[in-house]
Amino acid sequence: MLYLLQTQLYGLMMLGIYFIFLRNHRSYSWNRFYLLMSCVVPFLLPFAKIPSLLDTLPAVTPLEAIRLDEVVIGNLLRSDNEWEKYLIVLYWAVAAILLTRLLLKLLRVYKVLSTYKFKETASGILLATNTGIGPGSFGRYVFLPGVDAEAAILKHETAHVHKKHSLDVVLLEVLRVVFWPCLHLYFAERELKITHEFEADGVAALSDNAYTDVLLNSVFSTQNFALTHTFIHHPIKRRIKMLQKNESRTKVRTLTLGSAVMTLLFIGGIAYLQSCKGKPKEMPTANKGRTATANEQQEMKEENGVWNYVEQMPVSKVSVPEYLGANIKYPEYAKKNRIEGRVVLKFVIDENGNINSVEAVKSPDASLTEEAIRVVKSMPRWEPGKHDGKAVKVSFFLPISFKLS
Numbered sequence: 001m002l003y004l005l006q007t008q009l010y011g012l013m014m015l016g017i018y019f020i021f022l023r024n025h026r027s028y029s030w031n032r033f034y035l036l037m038s039c040v041v042p043f044l045l046p047f048a049k050i051p052s053l054l055d056t057l058p059a060v061t062p063l064e065a066i067r068l069d070e071v072v073i074g075n076l077l078r079s080d081n082e083w084e085k086y087l088i089v090l091y092w093a094v095a096a097i098l099l100t101r102l103l104l105k106l107l108r109v110y111k112v113l114s115t116y117k118f119k120e121t122a123s124g125i126l127l128a129t130n131t132g133i134g135p136g137s138f139g140r141y142v143f144l145p146g147v148d149a150e151a152a153i154l155k156h157e158t159a160h161v162h163k164k165h166s167l168d169v170v171l172l173e174v175l176r177v178v179f180w181p182c183l184h185l186y187f188a189e190r191e192l193k194i195t196h197e198f199e200a201d202g203v204a205a206l207s208d209n210a211y212t213d214v215l216l217n218s219v220f221s222t223q224n225f226a227l228t229h230t231f232i233h234h235p236i237k238r239r240i241k242m243l244q245k246n247e248s249r250t251k252v253r254t255l256t257l258g259s260a261v262m263t264l265l266f267i268g269g270i271a272y273l274q275s276c277k278g279k280p281k282e283m284p285t286a287n288k289g290r291t292a293t294a295n296e297q298q299e300m301k302e303e304n305g306v307w308n309y310v311e312q313m314p315v316s317k318v319s320v321p322e323y324l325g326a327n328i329k330y331p332e333y334a335k336k337n338r339i340e341g342r343v344v345l346k347f348v349i350d351e352n353g354n355i356n357s358v359e360a361v362k363s364p365d366a367s368l369t370e371e372a373i374r375v376v377k378s379m380p381r382w383e384p385g386k387h388d389g390k391a392v393k394v395s396f397f398l399p400i401s402f403k404l405s
Helices: 002-021 028-047 051-055 078-115 151-162 165-178 184-205 211-217 236-244 249-276 294-298 320-327 332-336 366-377
Strands: 071-075 126-128 136-138 141-143 341-349 355-362 385-387 390-404
Touching (some): 002 184, 002 249, 028 184, 071 320, 078 141, 151 184, 165 184, 320 366, 341 366, 355 366, 366 390
Parallel strands (some): 071 390, 126 141
16 A cells, blocks of 8 residues: 555656646657656656665664564454455456456457458558548557548558557556556556657648648547547647647757756655665664674673673574564553553563563553563563673663554
8 A cells, every 4th residue: 555655656746747847848759758757667666775875874873772673562453454355355356347448448459450451551551441430540550431541640640650659558558457546647648648649740740731720620520449549639729739839949958858857856866765764784683693893892881780782682582573462462451441552661681591670661551561561571581691701681672562453
């Protein structure tokens, strides 16, 4: 769920850059590339990390190292897990429906294309006439409703074929099947299709000064079907305005460069933030022992015969989170009164690995404190910590969060 929310946010932000810098400007090839990138990059961006940044994050101090990982104890009902399963089933059920719909569209296109005779032209397209549909194109195929068509229209459809616009459409359809909750794909698809038309219009208009009239004359006489590029793709007003729009190359290059710089800054910023969330370099914890460095030894302290950090830290013979999660029972009193919160325990591992002096330094309720202390005291004996080769007492802090569903 979090992944889908991230991709949705990143996709909408990239489309925001598109709308600010590129929409309704004549940088057609770049616009097309950018829209495709805005559909694919958001699904990869959540995994973006900067390895060098992760490697240089400051390590935790010894005082932080003696704080064990937080353990979360929840009164999770079985129905919660069931709902998660239902949501997953629902998600893929919708995806299956959309996949079936896409396959039916492709089947319909295949049937239409296999119905008529296509002849290869000098320009490399496969052309069929008297189809009753179109003018339109899909892949290398171009179909005309009658015997002939305006030269500009044929030029337009040929541009779709040569620029492989159909591949973009199929790619967007596949992404919408798998990631159907992501709304940015629907916005991107709409803009991508009109960009295809702008690009093909630009090619066709070069050879026909009356191309605008051709567009208007064909508005009410075109039939089409799914996945194909039809000659009349609304909104017709935008297409005509783009044909008549005059922009200097300098302005187009400036907008293109601006969008590229903003996108690189955006991607770099996201990767940086996600890298900063990475885990710091590992220090020894209760389950991992090693010899302390000289700098670490300087920060070791002993009070009343108890160390807060030693050369070789104590090691638990069991997984602390798993043991506590399996044995702590949410107190009935706390459940009844909807009491939640974090209990922070302090305890000592003595020279023999026994757990002693368990006490709460922070707690929202006595019932939670009693249960947490009870289970911690019942933990199996640890491997004791050592300093200068001798077993010594070492203290730890352990946060345990109690959460109700």
